[in-house]
Amino acid sequence: MIDIGLTHIALPVSNLERSVKFYSTYAQMQVIHQRIDVETGVAVAWISDNTRPFVIVLIQKDSVHPVLSPLAHLGVGCKSREYMDSLCDKARQEDLLIQEPKDSGYPIGYWAFLQDPDGHTLELSYGQEIGLVVENNSL
Template sequence: MIDIGLTHIALSVSDIEQSIAFYSTYASMQVVHRRLDAETGVSVVWLCDRTRPFVVVLIEIASVHPILSPLAHLGVGCKSREDMERLCQIARHEGRLLSEPKDSGYPIGYWAFLRDPDGHTLELSYGQEIGLKLES
């Protein structure tokens, strides 16, 4: 089977293990591929939440300039408002919460921005209904 459509986004990271831990905690992603690139010698990891054929590719380099910040972001839908609030509490405690959760009503829902270890922005949300919109 050949992949078509949007399959991945690649992010440069300075510490691949810290980034794996962040996306595992806040986006329920796990490593599905790991390698040391033969040409460049850099570590490369593919992360997936196994809900669709899409990965976040992490490429470890010495100096990172965040490309997903502040409004450019990855968005993750949470299974409940309570789960999102739990994750925001962890992020608050870790100093990763960029914006407090806010309810913006339909179609945006309840959302908050977090900062990953390299300054890229991750949005947690509940109630955006993107999947439902695509089904209708």
């Protein structure tokens, strides 16, 4: 099998372990591959939520300048509005919530922005119908 289409996005991070913990907590992603790059000595982790063949490649660097900050962001769909609210409550307590939850109606749905440990933005959402739109357009 050969991968085709969009397979990953790579993000520089200052602390690989801290970033893995953030994406595990707020995006239900887990490490599926981890290594120290032989040529550069840089720590790398591929993380996935295992719902599709797509990963975020986290690359540890000494200096990080966030490239994904509002409006540029990673988007994660949540299983329910209540679950999303619980994640936002946790993020608020950890001072990671940068945009309070907001219901923007169809097709955007209910969404909020969080900031990862390096300043990249993660959008949590409920009710966006991206999967349905893609499915309907691929017929």
